[in-house]
Structures are given as structure tokens and as C-alpha cells.
Amino acid sequence: MKSFKIAYRNLLRMKRRTFLTASLIAVGVVFVLLFVSFSGSFKNYMISQITDSMLGHIQIHKKGYVSSLDSLPLDKNLKAKIVKKITEKLQSMPEVVSFSKRLKFGAMISNFTTSTNVRLNGIYPKQEMKTLPLLKNRIKGRVDLKPGEIIIPELIAKGMKLKIGDTVVLVATNAKGSMNAKTLKIAGIVGILSGPGGKDGYIHIQDARELLRADKGEINEIIIRTKNISQVDATTLKLKKWIKTIAKPKLEVHSWKKLTPFINIAKMIDLMSISIQIVLISLVLISILNVMIMSVYERIKEIGTLKAIGTPKSFIVSMFVNEGILLAILGAIIGTALTFVLILLVGDVRFSFGRQDNLLLTPQITVYDVMFVWILVICISIVASIYPSIKAANLKPVEALRS
């Protein structure tokens, strides 16, 4: 405690230097926390959009489906028997909140004057909305899709000048090569989202099966929502172990991380976050090392006196280390307070990402973020103070007193 008192009073004695050093640390803390808060919010927002309105947390397919997803193959559909088995398994897993079965396929859409290609999901609407709670936010119009209705992608609606209530014709080729057509009424328009499936439309699974002349219960994708996104990896692993017990057909399980290219952007964000943290570490290291070395040189005589009266080396070391820690804490407090003020001032930010406009970013800092930065700053301050404090403790008293 005594060494803390000396450290604290020395910082007070050198007010200007203390303030300047703490400010430098605070700048670093502000940079890290602001970056973490904005990039973290962006990352979480995008992940939530992707998983809660498009991909779900985990998907199950027949082996090889994902690698040929671009062509939306129909020869890799799952038959009713295996779907029943998977359904029973998912229903028995407490970590699975809900799941939805899909029949994905490509078709041609026509408004009777023009036509274009469209990617479609045949869905059970209630299950789909439960598994993708944010999907309804992307849809203008009705979300409780009924047989005979379609939710078309926004880009197609614009391109073909279609609106809710209009009628369109879908023409699709099934797995055996025969073509079929069906007339549907537009119930809603779904907004685009970056990534696979972001430009897909939706029809009722009954219509999809009719159009493709598929067997009852036939699907090609199961999307799963876990209780918490942090359970995704463990649940994926559990499912992977389980599907190994099924001899035929071979299945594959993917978490959302393996299904969207956004994960690479998320990794880039994490990498940039580490880079900013390295800048913070350098700032703290250099400023505290500099101040502590100066402090030792200024107080050589004081150190000599302490040694002459028999003060143990450990006390002298702790005196300077504590000074570094207090400086770091002061800088961290100022930096954290400044960050909160800046976030309050800036408030919510609207931004565009790819073809998505008007996305709302709400920067947030978690207790974990603040604690992480504080622990980092304090640890670095200890490292930076060690060298000068050991130098001080090893000074020869006679030389220190003579200075």
C-alpha cells in the first residue's frame, strides 16, 4: 500500500506529465474501443442479418449439394425417409430452437411479356419464419405465404415492373428433365441481401413439389436455428458425429460460417482489430517506458536514500510498477469515458453494404470489450515498468546518493 501511495503522489506531483501520458494512453484506448464498437456492431449486424433472415445457423444437405449450389441441383434431394430421421433427431436436441425444410430450385419467371431466371425456395412458411425471425423484416407485403402465392426478389420486381397482387408464371425443369409451369400471385417482395440466397424468392413447398413433380416429403435443404449463435460450432459438431452413423445417403452439415463469404470480411475485421490493438500496445509501452525511465532518472537520489535506509529491492520495484499501473488505469478511465461520450455524440450510423442501402449501425461496447482493453493496457504497463523499476532497484546506493 505504501508503494501505491508513493506512486499515486508522484503522479500528482508531476501533474502535467501524468496528464500528457495518460492522454496518450487514452487516445489509444479510444481508437481500440471505437473500432471494436463500430466494427463489432457491423459484424454482429451483418451476421444477424445473414443467419436470421437467410441462412439460419446450420444447414443439412445431401453430400455434395453445397459445392454445386450455384446450379441448384435437383438430383441431390433428400427423400422423405431420411428427412423423417433428421426431423426426429433435431426435435430431440434441446439446443435446437427450430428448423425449416426447403426445396430449392431454379426456374424461369414470366410476367407474360418478359421473362427471367429466378432462384426459389419452396418453404413451409411458419417453420421458415420461426427459423429466420428477421426474414419478415425483408418482406414487403404478406409473409404468411399460402399455396398459389409467391414472394419475389426485389430486383426482379423492379426489373419486370411487378407489384404485389400481380400474377406471374413459373416454368421449371425437374430432376428427370420434364418441364412444368404454374401460375402464382405475388404476395410479397423480398429485399436483397449480400451472399448466397440473398436474391432468392419464396413459394409454398406444396407449389414447389407440384411444379417439380417431386415426391411428398422430398426436400434438399434443412436450416436450423440454435438457442444461441455461440452454440453453433458445438451443435454442428454434434450433428456431424450423428450423420456419420447414417450409412446412406451421405449427408453434410455446415455452420453458417462455411456458407457465406461474409465470414472472410468478419475475419478481416478481427485482423484489423488486432492491428489496432497492437498500435495501442505500442502506445502504452512506449509512453509508460519513457515516463518510467524519466521518473527513475529524476529520482535517483530518492532511490539512493530509500536504499540507504534499508528499503528492500522489491519495494522499489513495486513503487515504479505501481506508478505505471496507475498511469495506465488513469489513461484507460479517460479513454473509456471519452469513447462513451463520442458514441453518444455520433449515435446510430446509416450505411450501405453491397446493394443493401440504409443499414442501421448501432455502435455498442460490451463490458467484455472494456475489460479486455483495460487488462491489456494494465498488463502492458506492467511490462513497460519492469525494466526501469529493476534498473532503479539495482542502483548502487552510493552512486545514487552522489548524483
Place this chain on the structure above:
Amino acid sequence: MVILKNVYKSYKTGEVVTEVIKGLNLEIKQGEFVAIIGPSGSGKSTILNMIGGLDTPSKGDIFVDNQDIAKLSDAELSKFRAKKLGFIFQDFNLIPVFTVRENIKFVLDVIKHSNEDIEHLLQEIGILEHIDKFPDQLSGGQKQRVAVARALVGKPKLILADEPTANLDSKSAQKVIEIMKKMQKEFNTTFIFSTHDTRLTSEVSRILELEDGKIVRDIKK
């Protein structure tokens, strides 16, 4: 109390070796009030530093309270200084961020004594009213009295003082001398100090005159 046997001390600056102490033999008994005098550079401070374990002799043995201090490790020397020695410096050397009370209490903390009556000691020395002041709020004389109190509080057997009155006016110097004498009588503490101050030499029981690293006169009163 203090025995120096054939002590030599030399310093090397580049290729030049300067011999400061040349074969010193000396014995000081418990309770003696000894002044070491001599011109600047004669080795007064060096002797005090070596007796106090702050510096080591190039050759020879130094015994303080029957302890060969050359054989002590760094940590042992620190403990030895804390328990057996008190230091008074020309420039007072108080801890600037501590109050008078804290400066004195610090020594007690180092030797793990907590029951000493700091206020009584400060009363005796005449600076009790300044107990909660910081060093920069005190005059030179007051600072040196605090330094004396700090040296005395752990009741050491030996106090080493390097020109304790050099930076003081006559009145303050007189007061410091009086306190040191009083304490020496009260606790039978051995005082060894280097000085140029004739006011101080007139009060001592023994004067050691140093010239070129050798004692040229040993006057016992």
C-alpha cells in the same frame, strides 16, 4: 562498535586509479560522538559510506557491531542498514511525496516496528506542529530535524551523518547539534559525522582529522 582494519579504497576513472583511503585503521566505541574533519576530497564521505555499507572497500575489513559487513549480501546489507544504522544527509534527502509523519513512519515500516511514538519524538525535536506537512513546506533547519528524527526513530546503534549542518543557518545548525547530542546521551547512540563546521567540532567527544586518505590526528576530548 566500528572497527576498520587496514582499509583501502580506490576509484578507477578510465585508466586513472585514484586512491582515496590509504590503509585506514580505526576503532570507535559505542556511544562515541565522533567528527571526521578534513579538506574536500580527503575521503570523509567515503569512510562514512563504507561504514554504512553503501560502498565497499577495495581492501581491508570493516566490522560494525561485530559484523563483517563485506561478507553480507545485498539483501542482508539492506536489513543490516535498516536495523542498525541511521543516516543523516547534507541535503536532508526526505521523500518529497511523504509528510513528516510518513517519512518517519516509513523507516518503522521497513524494520517492521509500529509501536514507536512518532509524535513524542517530534515533540522532543521541536517540530511536532509540522507533522502533517510535506518537505517542501519546511525550512532547511526543519527538514534536517525531520531527517534526524527519521535516523533516530528505529533506535539504531549507529548514526552516520554526512555534513549534517552544512546547509543550515547558525540557529538551525545549533538546534540540530543539540538534538543529536541529546539523543546520543539518551540512547547511547554512536554518532559519526563528517563536517567542516567548527560549531559541531566543539561539541564532539572525538575528532578524526583526515588528510590524503589517512588519519593524521585523532583527538579525544
